[in-house]
Amino acid sequence: MSGRNTERGGGRGGGRGGDRGGRGGSRGSDRGGRGGGGGGGRGSDRGGRGGGRGSDRGGRGGARGGRGGRGGDAFVVKPVYNYVAEFADEVSSENSLAAIKKLPAPAKTSGLPIALRPSYGALGTPTNVGTNFVQYKVTNLIFYAYHVTFPEFLEDKKKVRAELLEMLIDKNPFLPSKKVISHDNSAIIYSTVPIPIENTKVKKVPFVFSEEELKGVIPKARPGEKTTAGSLTVTVELVQELNMDDLQKSTSLLGPDNFDMQPYISALNVSLGYKISKTPNVFNVGNSKFFFVEHPESCQPFQRGLYLANGYFASIRPTFNNIVINVNSAAAAFIKSHTKSGKQMNVADLMEDYFGTENLSTLDNTQVLRHKSFFKGIKITRDYLGHKSKPKNLHEIDIKVTAANHKFEVDGKMTTVAAYFKSKYNITIKYPNLPLIHLGGTNYVPMEACSVVPGQQYKGDITDVKGMLDFTTHRPPALAGLVQKEGLKVMAKGDAEHRIGNKLMVVPSRVLDPVTVEYANGSVSYNPKPYDGKSENSKGSWNLNNRKFYRPVASVIKLNVVVLEEERFPLREQEKDLVNRAVKTFISESGKYGVKYAPAFSLNKITITNPYALEKKLEEVARSVNKPNNFILWILPQADKGIFSSIKKVCDVRVGVLNQCTIFNKFTRERYDKFDLGMYALMGMKSCIKLGGVNHVMSKEHSSILMKNNLPALLLGADVSHPTGAGANGSAPSVAAVVGSIDGFYNSFPGSLSYQEGKVEIIGEMEKMCVERIMEYHAKVGKLPQEVLFYRDGVSEPQFEILLKEEVPAVKAAFSTIKRKMNLPTYNPKLTFVVIVKRHNTRFYPLNKNAKTSSGKEIAVQAKENIIPGSIVDKGITSVKYYDFYLQSQMALQGTAVPGHYYVLYDENKFKPDEIQKVTYGLCNIFARAVNSVRVVPPAYYADLLCERGNCYMNGAQASRGETQMQAAKKMVGAGIHPSVKKAMVYI
Structure with missing residues (x-):
């Protein structure tokens, strides 16, 4: 098991990302715990899922065995693809430096100007890699x-506008x-030939939709609209006329200085995506993802009520001297x-599938109530x-009303819903005693009368x-083949066929x-060798055998162990002995x-009851041991976000006391009469x-x-975490975090938190939090930093301009605040601001197993069918002129690794590409x-982890009448991290 899973009280591991979080420990495992799964996603050092409460695997396990879940979900068969990808014969390595130097x-x-590429990196062993471009x-x-102007009342109705564009x-x-x-499903129509709509009298040519055409599309025309009654x-x-020859010139930096590529790229993307979306059984999710929905070859049954669908991501982008398409499997x-027979489901059919029954009359309303959140929306x-009727959202499943008991007036007489459907539509309701669906207002409809709209992503x-x-x-071999043989086939239709490589x-x-990597008693490093299928897999991973932490904990620590037990499963004597x-x-x-705990430790237990009573008990215990050099080890019965929070x-x-969490059946797990020493080693690191x-x-x-x-x-590092789930639709705040180093070891990064309006990406309190981090550095080092390297997470390319306009100046404003605060004549350290884009679809495929270094030594350049950790790409598919590079720093355990995409937006330190790439990898x-x-x-x-912790702090905050969710969250969190532990990495 890896360290992160222990601290968070479980969780799901790390998505698809490939960071290992190896076992360490004295048992000598080179691999370590599972960590975060395959190559994509963030890459996590977490380890496995832990058998959480709702898990189909069961709960605590261990001495008693788990509770188990609903079970019965479909078994997913891993698809096997035998395609062999074909790669271009030529290497795309266009050099933009000469053209960049000529730019005015x-x-x-x-805002501040974005940094241009100063040069390309040269360090390392050269090789070539395949891409999904x-x-x-x-x-x-x-x-x-062509821009289409709709009546004002349709401004927020994108789906209606999309349907009207189709009709137009x-x-x-x-x-x-x-x-x-x-x-574009909104307001723009693109055509590769001119449309003869010219009207000598008006520039904006009107088109009228009749009342008959609009039936089932939108409500009748509203009062005040300049249309005939019922029409629109x-x-x-x-x-705009978009000549793509102009775009091609601009990729070579030959066009006008102020040339805006975006309208051209948008037109290409819309055209490509629109053609794909018109393929039978294809549904688009967002602007760039396309799924084969209800297509037997590409779908598999999944959790109850769900199926998995294959699809592709496709997006057009400019590189130097080229326009390329990024294609990825999704x-x-x-x-x-x-x-299974192909009949469209109604909601009752879906419910039968979800509950695994062919007769819904065997269900009671309590079961429906417990799981109604699945159906809502x-x-x-x-x-x-x-x-033709406009799709409606399932607002609620109301267990109080059924087709048999819910009555309403029709022609002066009261009738039930069941009787009405029989007389009006000749529909006999099979389940008259099941709850009705509430579609809003007074609209209640039987489940059997409502068909499920295809293509709804869960x-x-x-x-x-x-x-x-x-x-x-x-x-990578399977993914490359799938993308090249199937993905390109979907896109290359019509005119695009001879244009797409x-x-x-x-x-x-x-x-x-x-x-x-250095420890107190030595160092570890990978020794490059030719590929042999094994030794190269250890690049970027090691263990803690016979290692001592570089700087051990200075004091002897008193350990206070607290076991949380459930009322139904009180701690037994043999379990207490095991602990x-x-x-x-x-x-x-x-x-x-290097973490010395006193041999004598305290062992207490808390019985889990309701959340309020539990927090009270937790606080009592925490305060009772809140003394210098005390540390709490909480042992949870299972992964539980609420308890952990x-x-x-x-x-x-x-309270302000340092602590750590673990899971009972993981912490006490024995194999061959030995506990999991590797897990203990990683817990010791934290x-x-x-x-x-x-x-x-x-x-x-x-x-x-x-x-x-x-x-x-x-x-410095910064990130913003946005509300998800129920909070995403309300007024729940976002959490922003800034962390900062405190010395030249770059191992400890205390942080600052702030709460801001939900879904706002730009950090509002950037200046304040940077001041706190600089002052903490000053307190530890004794001097103010003269160079600042800032890594910003969580933003995408369209937001770079606003970062340079607001966030980078806010960081520089923090320097001015320090100057005033410390009464200095001047203080203006050099700032380099780097953005890491994690959520992208670029993938690399190794083409060679070995390559020769500058000295002629042959070394492995692939591992586990992926490009090897430490691989850099900064040519061929990078920005036309901006300072970016891809770094694959982790080993992928499964799947295809996802590299980090780094953009140097602002660079007063004038880091050479080799320097910024090397230090980032280090x-x-x-x-x-x-x-x-x-x-x-x-x-x-770290900033991302601190944002997660900030979400924990406001977990359970409920706004009272007249109070916003932001106010409720801030009330719960108070002044933030307690002063006693504010200087520690409490979130790690």
């Missing part, structure tokens, strides 16, 4: 963009050119809408109306994580030398690495950091890049709680 100085804007020829292609292109003069027309008028105007869970149509919790991973993770692009790559033995072993093992809220915010120690550091070869005049650079090897390199550079990773 950027025009002054309200293909070239797209756009020469001699023109798009005519079925009218003259659009209809004859329909094959070359596409639209839109206007169409030619707004998969998602969808709500079932058809039976599902889109349905009412086919019994006899005409956004709830996935319980069968293994099944999802089995379906979605593919090793049929082979995957090849780009140059470099493999950086291994990072040496005693496990704790003694944990103390002994921790001491070997309560513990962290009490210890981190209210304890060491929290208690002020240092686990491991980079060698001077890497850390010297961050030293200037014997003063370490300050590393940092990825010293993540504080793992013995492996991680995917996300640690300062950004």
Whole structure:
């Protein structure tokens, strides 16, 4: 098991990401725990899921055996693909430097200018890698963009507008050119031929939809609209002629300085996506993902009520001297809408599938009530109306009303819903005693009368994580073949067929030398060798055998162990003895690495009751042991977000005592009469950091890049976490975090938290939090930093401009605040601001097993069918002119690894590409709680973890009358992390 799972009280592991979180420990495992699954996702050092409460595997296990879940979900069979990908013969390695140097100085804007690429990196062993990009020829292609203006009341009704656009292109003069027309589902129609809509009298040409055409599409025209009764008028105007030859020139930096590529790229993406979405059985999710829904070859039954569908991501983007398409495999869970025989499901059919029964009359309303959240929000149509009806959301399943007992007035007489449907529509209700569906207002309808709309992506919790991973993770050879043979086939239709390349692009790559990680009694480093199928798998991973933490915890710590027991499963004597033995072993093992606990420890237990009573008990225990050099080890019965959040809220915010969580059946697990010493080692890493120690550091070869005049650079990391689930639709706040280094070891990053308006990405209190981090650095180092390297997580490319306009100036404003605060004549350290984009669809495929270093030595450049950790790509598919690179820093355990995509947005330190790439990779090897390199550079990773912890602190906050959710959250969190522990990495 890996460290993170222990601390969080379980959780699901790490998505698809490949950070290992290896076992460490004295048993000598090279691999370590599962960590986070395959190559995609964030990459986590967490370890396995832990058998959580709702798990189909059961609850505590251990001495009693688990409780089990509903069970019965479909078994997912991992798809097997035998395609062999074809890669381009030529290597795409266009060099943009000469063109960049000819560019004029950027025009002054309200924001800071984005950094341009200064050069390319040169360090490392050169090789070539395949990509999931293909070239797209756009020469001699023109798009005519027409803007459609709708009545004001349709501004927030995107789906209605999309349907009207479809109806519009079925009218003259659009209809004859329909094959070359596409639209963005909102307001823009694109055509590759001009549409003859010119009107000498008006620029905006009106088109009228009759009342008959609008039936089932939108409500009748509202008062005040300038239309005839029941009809609706839109206007169409030619707004832009987009000659793609101009776009092609701009990718070579030959066009006008102020040329805006975005309208051109948007037209290409809309056209491509629109054509794909018109393929039978294909549904698009967002603008770039397309799924084969209800297509037997591409779907599998999944959790009850769901199936898994295969699909593809496709997006067009510019690179230097090229337009390319990024193509990737995608998969998602969808709500079932058809039976095995192909019949469209109604809600009753879906409920039968969900509960695994062929007779819903055997269900009681309590069961329906317990699981109604699955059905809430599902889109349905009412086919019994006899005409096309607009889909409606299932508002509620009301267990108080049934088709048999709910009455309403019809023609002056009271009748039941069941009787009405029989007399009006000749529909006999099979389950008259089941709850009715509430569609809003006074609209109650039987489940059997509502058909489930196909193509609805499921956004709830996935319980069968293994099944999802089995379906979605593919090793690079399989993924490359799938993308090239199937993905391109979907896109290459019509005119696009001769424009889209049929082979995957090849780009140059470099493999950086291994990072040496230092401990108190020695160092560890991978020794590059030729590929042998085994030794290369250890690059970026090691164990803690015979290692001592670089700087052990200075004091002897008193350990206070608290076991949380459930009322139904009180702690038995043999379990108490088991805990005693496990704790003694944990103390002994921790001491070997550098965390000295006193031999005598306290052991208490708390019985879990209701949440309020539990928090009170937790606080009583925490306060009773809140003394210097005391540490609490909480042992939870199973993974439980609510209990974990309560513990962290009490210890981190209210009381101020350092602590750690683990799971009973993991902490006490024995194999061959031995406890899991590897897990204890990783728990010791987390304890060491929290208690002020240092686990491991980079060698001077890497850390010297961050030293200037014997003063370490300050590393900052920032992220924003947005509300999910029920909070995503309400006024729940977002959590922003900034973490900062406190010395040149770069192992400890205390942080600052703030709460801001939900779904706002720009950090509002950036200046304040940066001031706190700089002052903490000053308190530890004794001087102010002269160089600042900032890693920002959680933003995408369209947001870069606003970062340069708001966040980067806010960081610089913090320097001015420090100057005033400390009464200095000047203080203006050099700032480099780097963004890591994690959620992207770029993948790399190794083409060679070995490559030769500059000295002629042959070394492995692939591992587990992936490119090897330390691989850099900064040519071929990177930005036209901006300073970006891809770094694959982690080993993928399954699937295809996802590299980090780094953009240097602002660079006063003038880091050379080799320097920023090398130090970023070095940092990825010293993540504080793992013995492996991680995917996300640690300062950004830590900020993400602190945001998660910030969500824990406000868990359960309920707004009272007249109070916003933000106010409720801030009231619960109070002043934030307690002063007693604010300087520690409480979130690790």
